[in-house]
Amino acid sequence: MLFLSTKMVNRHKYIETAALFSLYGLVISALFSIVLVEIFAGLLFLLWGLHLITVEDGWVKRSLITWVLLVFVGLRLLSIPFSVNIGASLKVFEKLPLLLLFFPIYSLFERKRLLQAAIIFAIAAAVAALLGGARVALFGLDRARTTYGGYTGLSLQLVIATSLALGIAFIDKSRRWILLLLPILIFGLTATFARTQWVSATIALIFIVATVKPKYLHYLLAGIAVLASIAPESVFVRFLETFRYGWDSSRLHIWSGGFRLLENLPFMGYGPYTFGYIFPDDIWNLVIDKKVWNYHNDFLQILLESGAMAMILLAALWGMIFRVAVRATRDADIFKISVSGAFIGLFLSSIFNGVILDPMVMPIFAFLLAILRDDKFPELCDGDRVLLVRTDRLGDVILTTPMARVLREKFPGVKVDMMTKGYCADIASMHPDIDRVFAFDSIFSTSQSIHDSDYAAAVLVHPDLKAALALAFSRIPLRIGTGFRLWSPFLLTCRILRHRRTDRHEMRLNLDLLKPFDIDPDMEIAPRLELEENSRDDAEQLLAENGYSGGTLVVFHPGSGGSTLKCPPEIFGKAAKLLIERDVEIAVTGSGSDKHETATFLSTAGNAVIVLSEKTDIILLAGVLDRADVVIASGTGPLHLAAALGTPVGGVYPPSKTSGPVRWGPLGSKSIIIRPNLEECERCRGKSCPHYNCMELIEPDKIVEAVLKLINARA
Structure with a gap:
């Protein structure tokens, strides 16, 4: 994620304001207009690009979720040339950018802004629920739908909105008014007649209340019982159908057709969006709802369309989501717990309906994923070792040594080592706060030496590719360096987005690399060496x-x-x-x-x-x-x-x-x-x-x- 300095020039403020407007527009339009979703998505990508070009002060911490998501998207795209119908599979270019919205949202917005956007989304969802439910109650429509799509998309959005609304109400008393939206959201969700989403929303709400306010759990269960008692007969009939599944069920027919296709599954799958071209005709004749366009299960869908590796990555993505959810529960982070509840609902729905490929859900899925980001920077503990890496000239090494002093002042129990070129090592060892100095050798021998020293963090002060490779191969968990090299996102786990401007001293620019540790780079300090x-x-x-x-x-x-x-x-x-x-x-x-x-x-x-x-x-x-x-x-x-x-x-x-x-x-x-x-x-x-x-x-x-x-x- 990207943390911006409060000292931002005007152009950054304009970008931030425009990006915030685009985010609010995105979460609102996700319920009402796919065209507006695409417009606001394009704006967010554009503003993200401008931001990356003009940013002067910030840092990005790499998350494993980002890489899993990127590789998953890459495999989806890679499966297109192997598709049984390339023309149909090209539609993936229309949909995948919505999932990739995770990256601009993840980079541009801090928690406070995302919380505001979540409130706006809950309000917009209540409006959509009211409109959809009114069309069922007043105009005899069979199911509540969005103004531009089907009932499944609306029901999934309402599962998310109910979870967010309940969590936001628990965050502080000033937001308790949002509880007034819950009856409207539940009314709209009921009117969609989406049984899976009824169950998903119920489990999500139980999870949130049991985690945040367990003493209120009996109130929630009583409320569910009351709603069940006053629900129309049509709702009961629809719900009871859940327990009457037989092999005449359309969903089970779709799954059986998908399993038959696994027998001759190509390595890269049949290609995205090829359901209508490869589904067995004899089973299709048994399916009642002819508007079905997917396999009603995300894992089966991805396996058939993009191969086993893509499905494994999807499973890994869900695993990481729930890992962060567990951490949020342990940290009592109510906002993330509410998002975790929404993800629980989406996961259950992904098994019986499909979520990840629904264009109505993709942007909100990306939005939730950005909220669930791991925005905590690891603290250094007593006994941890930090490696400073500067493999260029003598003067540069000397101007790097103050980093050891400020690290030791911030974390007194930490030991600081330094890696330099051979002829600079003796000079670096003259600094009283540097414990050990060694020279860079080859990539592999150096990486082995670093790995054996068990460093908690390394700071690549000079952006040298060979040194960066040695750090990456040594598997140091936290690798900090400048963010403006092509290889930086791949070899570093934390990138500092600050250009090395000529109006700032080299030593200050070096200290900028320690900003994630909450160290002030403008403190009074100068290089000091002690001669024996x-x-x-x-x-x-x-x-x-x-x-x-x-x-x-x-x-x-x-x-x-x-x-x-x-x-x-x-x-x-x-x-x-x-x-x-x-x-x-x-x-x-x-x-x-x-x-x-x-x-x-x-x-x-x-x-x-x-x-x-x-x-x-x-x-x-x-x-x-x-x-x-x-x-x-x-x-x-x-x-x-x-x-x-x-x-x-x-x-x-x-x-x-x-x-x-x-x-x-x-x-x-x-x-x-x-x-x-x-x-x-x-x-x-x-x-x-x-x-x-x-x-x-x-x-x-x-x-x-x-x-x-x-x-x-x-x-």
Whole structure:
């Protein structure tokens, strides 16, 4: 399901308002006009699509029911090419979208709105019951019907409405007025002369009362007895026919014809809506009601039309519905209990009439299924383990580590582990709230290692497909990640619907992934790493061996590893030379991939530079940055590493928003941002930009000024 932030822009409010109007229209028109149902269904699908495109803040928790429903629909569609009459089976495209309404309703509306829609549906059902019953009582019609369909559809709708009305009346005293609708609904249901639905409604109401208010059960049973005593003779005659079934019954003839067809059942069935083309003629002649269009049993219908797998999925869907119903009973959720009662009535009707394929019932079935959704996010318990997964660069990993701190503050008994690339693992292990760090290997070996650790949840911070596959194969029950990858719905169980905008810092975007745990991503926090004392000693020794005399130390890291538009190393070198003239000791760091930048820096800065390039591993580099008085670098990993260690930093950034300090700046009070004197642009357009050389416009004096400010502030 999707939970929207209260901070919504206007276009989301317009979509929400239009969607709410469409939902209300859908539940009303389901009782009066199939054309209006299709119109409102189309609107809901359209608004859902717009919402998914424009949503900026929300999350979706995957439900197993959604997958069962999707695969069931897929098998229905897959059976069309194998149909004995493809033209007839193509009608499935007219009907199935009504069942798929579950998805927009499930995604767009929270519980309060669905409760309002349920009240509106109950009122509309009472109007339909009154109209249908009046036509029987006043105009001699044989059965109450809807204005556009048969008595079965109306009776099924009224079974649902009576259950919802009774449950809503129990929720709070202000809604007790809805009990006034029950006599009208029961009157209309009686007038349909649908015996199965009489029994279904009775059992549903008994279930609701026995679960919610068992002390009122005798009142309900007394009311049923009173209704039975005042019912017209025609109702008694109709009801007694239930117990006089013989092999001359039309329903039993239909079932016997269906069972005969099972003898030569194709693997994918005979195709949707082929009843009239394949039903045995000799048995059809025994059927009295020639308007019958289905097998009067959902399971038999789906088995014959779409094969055994589709029938198994239908059974699984009902099983999941009743599993959630049991949970609702245990949690004393009255609204869901009333919906469960409606489903009990529908299930009984599905055995003797057929429900799932009735176009009048499909949209309300989808509506009820959305209400019954599992909208509780699992709480983490003491001893649970959570895995943070970030398999890209060093700076990204450092900006992910605050997630461990907020998780431990929210759930003190939880242990947090982290999976990174190999060279980042030692740095992540420096965070005091991370228990264990390991490197991503291959998909299968990593998934086995994760599975053996028995994690309760994993957060895929960087949307990497290989890492996502490893998490999915490890069968971690809760897998959280961004919702805007094609594979996200298949590999993640909870998707965060938030675009990684340039006006929000990367660390905040990472914390957004923890919103389902009710964690505020805007809390005051910054990356903090703790260096062991022996690493500091090793760094001091390395510096001394390379000529450091103990004065003010400024470390330059001219490389960027290609992660951002870098400042030319000669500008760093000129700034370093000016600082050397002020008796500041300069060191330069870098990896093997930074050889060119280091050489250019040294040719400009002169020979008085302490050269540490290619002399440090990642931990030793951390020790050097921790020892420095100031660190100067582009917006890359070593800059964030120094800031996380508490060292004052000067970050050199391009004017583009995508690489700028708002998104990627160092966090903490001890930092200064240095940028070229140009207007900010949305993103770097490469050589097509007239200011492609923008980083060459940075003045060395500006870097020197920033360094001196940071040194003075530290002093």
